[in-house]
């Protein structure tokens with residue numbers, strides 16, 4: 377069979393599962409779908425998808441089955457009862473969760489005889505199937521290799537290694553950075569907003585700071601990997617003083633200082649332990665003590 381046209385099954389037709397199925401249909405793949413609530417398949421049938429009567433028939437129809445359900449409990453509810461019907465199946469589990477859940481699902485389904493590639497979708501539904509989409513994968517490397525052409529229909533694929541939990545671990549790390557960045561921007565917007573400065577007036581200055589973060593991250597990463605935290609360019613005592621100013625300016629404006637206060641507390645704790653002359657990267661050891 378021409379692998380470029382291999383039949384693909386999609387289990388789960390929520391917003392994301394529907395976007396995945398649609399991208400595969402657009403690329404010319406025969407697509408079989410199944411969803412707990414059958415009505416959600418109707419639009420895709422009009423676009424050429426076939427509906428399977430149950431999950432077992434759906435899995436049997438695809439060379440590859442993409443699983444995109446709400447959470448791991450839903451994956452267990454749909455797939456675990458299939459038992460031996462999963463023997464020899466190739467599953468690409470794009471359901472979000474924790475690394476532990478991804479590992480557990482891969483072990484459970486692997487025990488039933490399936491090859492499981494775990495993945496995590498890093499973009500919202502409108503970007504699925506475009507060159508801007510990114511999907512991280514880990515787990516069964518053979519599945520990634522063999523079906524790469526099909527997976528590339530969904531977006532750029534990055535394979536991160538044999539541990540099925542690793543893709544989701546990277547996902548959570550990226551979201552950690554994203555949420556902290558957004559929360560810090562909103563906190564800063566609240567502080568300057570109290571003095572009548574609009575978000576739009578402040579945003580270009582926030583962007584100025586964001587522009588130096590890529591190089592800053594690379595420097596912090598090198599320090600973290602070397603477990604060395606030189607403070608020759610800037611040290612924790614100086615950083616803590618700046619953080620105290622942010623906390624004070626927040627308080628005096630009636631703005632909740634929780635975000636900078638947390639960072640200040642970590643810096644102060646490191647100083648109290650005798651690390652005041654170290655650089656900011658020392659905080660990694662406050663988050664994760666040896």
Ligand SMILES: NC(=O)c1ccc[n+]([C@@H]2O[C@H](COP(=O)([O-])OP(=O)(O)OC[C@H]3O[C@@H](n4cnc5c(N)ncnc54)[C@H](OP(=O)(O)O)[C@@H]3O)[C@@H](O)[C@H]2O)c1
Nearest residue numbers: 388389390391392393412413445446450471472497500501
């Ligand atoms: N939407 C996004 O932008 C986005 C982006 C990245 C990653 N994701 C991830 O993609 C996955 C799906 O997201 P989504 O946006 O498609 O969610 P959704 O629209 O809420 O759809 C949830 C899907 O899970 C099914 N489901 C839930 N509980 C079930 C159960 N106990 N048994 C069988 N099926 C069950 C639902 O079936 P019914 O239709 O029958 O309720 C539906 O197909 C999630 O893990 C999400 O984190 C989503």
